[in-house]
Amino acid sequence: MSKIDVQVTINGEVYREACEPRRTLADFIRKDCGLTGTHLGCEHGVCGACTVRLDGQTVRSCLMLAVQAEGASITTIEGLSDGVELSPLQQAFHDNHGLQCGFCTPGMLLTAQELLEQNPDPTEDEVRDRLAGNLCRCTGYEFIVDSVLDAAGRQAAVAGDA
């Protein structure tokens, strides 16, 4: 099968790779760009582990083709922390035991990041509603919800200080 060049910016770095038109965005990110932090849990768009942000919006990278992402700016889990500092959201997951096996965590973090940008002060129900598209089989969600609420509180505290 002939290949097509795809160019995207991931976490601020430009990647230009030749891939088959049928290649999913998830495989492109993981295998062609080597960013294996994005995980594949179902490959049919339900579990949310493969969630990345494409031009700011969360998308399921298993349900998109890489060629559809041409020219896009993508954020993956590898782009969340600043140097060796965890982001406040990552730190909140660490502090609240918001992860166990860590397989769903990349999708959870990117979904929660988008939520907190859109709604900096969500209620617990709003957090649960938004996370309902990301399955976790380990935690029972309570500590994930706590992590997101804690991160929202930290953001508010930082905003209050500024």
Add this chain to the structure above:
Amino acid sequence: MAVQSDESTNLVGARVKRTEDGRLLTGRGQFVDDLVLPRMLEAAVLRSPHAHARIVGVDASAALAMEGVFGVLTGADIADEVEPQPVIYHVLPDQRATDTRAIATDRVRWVGQIVAAVVARDRYVAEDALAAIVVDYEPLPVVANLDAALAADAPRLYDDWPDNVVGNIEWSNGDADAAIAGADAVVARRMSVGRLLGCPLEPRGCVASWDPFTDDLDIWMSTQSPNLARDLLGETLRLPGHRIRVRVPDVGGGFGNKFDFYPEEIIASLLSKRCGRPVKLLEDRAESFVATGQSREVVIEATMAAKADGTIVALKAEVRTVCGGALGTVGVGPGWLSATMMTGVYKIPNVDVRLSPVLTNRAPMGSFRGWGQPEANFVNERLIELLAEELGIERNEMRRRNFPAPEEFPYETGVVFTYDSGQYGQCLDLCQDSVRESGWPQRLEAARAEGRSVGIGYGFHVEATAFGPSRILNLVGLNHSGFDEAVVRIDSTGRVTAFTGQVAMGQGIETALAQLTAQTMGVALQDVVVVSGDTATCPYTGYGTGASRGAAMGGASLMRATELLREKVKRIAAYQLEAAPEDLEIHNGRISVRGTPSIGVTLAEIGNAAYRRLSDFPADEDATLEERYVFDPENLAWSYGCTAALVEVDRRTGVTQVLDYVIAHDCGTVINPMIVDGQIHGGATQGIGEALYEELVYDDQGGLTTTSFADYTLPSACEVPRFTLHHMDTPAPHIPGGMKGMGEAGTIGGPAAIANAVDQALADIGVEVRAIPITPPRLLDMIETATREGGRS
């Protein structure tokens, strides 16, 4: 409790944040699909679309001719090269064998059974090639379910078997029939539990690299049991152990599914051997529904009888587990545990329990968190409530009257097991107090006043943990051991490395074992590293990381090994300080004379003396600092707990929502309460899924109709309530450190509590739950039937 990472005391029992988190939060974890080896190829397998058929022929010539395809394997190719897939449990005296190989050779017995495999440049090409393989099937009559399997004229899955029954076993104690005949109240029910899948979010997979020049097999597996896997790879592939190295990358959840040993591991190894290149073989999610061990499905006919004062006098049970078309790694083990735990937490003098596992044309059964215990608990804890109602005794009072008292432990159940310790009454009190303090009775009344259907249910459970005493397990029929070996080493810089045979799979074992090691040695947490998941460098644990044994078994042996090393450190320090070893203490990595802290030596100095500059090292000690310990327990350790569920049923839709949830629990010494809370939450959520949502549904031709997360519905953040947890911490009397396991607790106690709550919510029309999951269609049907019949018959 906040803990400073440079503090070496009070680590056990503290909410220490996990050492695993950093890599997992930043995308630096390494799961099996993240692994790429030079020249690596990727494989895919072709699965049978038929539940029961003869394989007439397989033509792979078109697939082999495709560009990018490196090889194809069929059943005929491997028939003489491998042994049948192993079954490690032989618990039935007359247990029949199903002896199937990694690829079907002449017959398929379930949808999804592997009939061929392709190795290619990448997975895309491999899947293209699967489509080009032509398999000629001759369909056979399908045994679609339990009734079909037991019918007098049922087609047989194995021609040399007289029927489809795997075997039989019976346990008797006292005279159950006579006791039932003389009882004041008797309840008899036929109850069933649906077919489930553990569903770790990361599907299974492996990367095998077989060196054709040396016959060394290097394999990375997403597994819970690397030592067992190495032994089973060796048996099946006829390789000696020292030629096989199993390594375990980060594991994205296991839940028992990754304890078992699967055909793909054999297939990837053989493909690698043929190509001389590493081969990656993953199951995708759709495959996982038929490729990963299924669980639970069972029909239990049980009778429980009591005297008027509530004393249970007898239990009879006939347990029929619905196995698939072949026995998996654990055979009928989970059914065996269901049968042997039918008495639950109650003193029942007369018991008669029978187990008869039956084959059907469904995918094989395997391990899943709970492993037979939820099934038994569901029936037992439903029966006692029904019996209480019959006798007019408050249900928890009924429970209390039949608990063994704390002074009656160790308590022999009469069926195989002896419970080591327990304060069941106190645990039930804790749960009931919490329910009252949370205002459930008022919420119930208020909801009813509004015409809503709300109910409260309880379930009390015991959990078999710290598995287990090797020689007893062997006697029972497990062809494997249950001990745990640990090695601990101090290096030349005085830092500690703990080597364990246990495997990290999200349960926080790295952190928990580091806490235990650091506190025992007297060093800071940051000065301990836990190494696991490599058969070439890590010690041997029997079984694997399952059966709630990681913290209890892995912790006990590591603690003892660390104590031995601590004594050696003290002897060396005593020599250097000219003091007596017994006068020394170790704190924050420094050994000093008790009461005279100014006189001391650091572990770094001891490490230097033991490895590099032995001039200040006692002549009668061996250089280096390393000890090992093997712990084989005398018994299992029995955790227990009480679950309470507050549920609401929508009578128009049959939808049940869990509103609130309380678990009171005792798992002995708790190493890290934060991790234990997380484990209980996760298990409880799986228990809720098991009770209400999850079910593998087969059609009448053995086709699986639930092969995506749209059909097999896992609980999401919106279905799961907050959990209120209460811990007791009665140390296990026979486990060093006093830990009991608790990984499976939530899956065991939940279903009965939820079913009991649904019964209460619908008590006015007399709905009685006899099958889980209580899916909306199933419950709606029961509501309509009960309404039509006008109350309980």
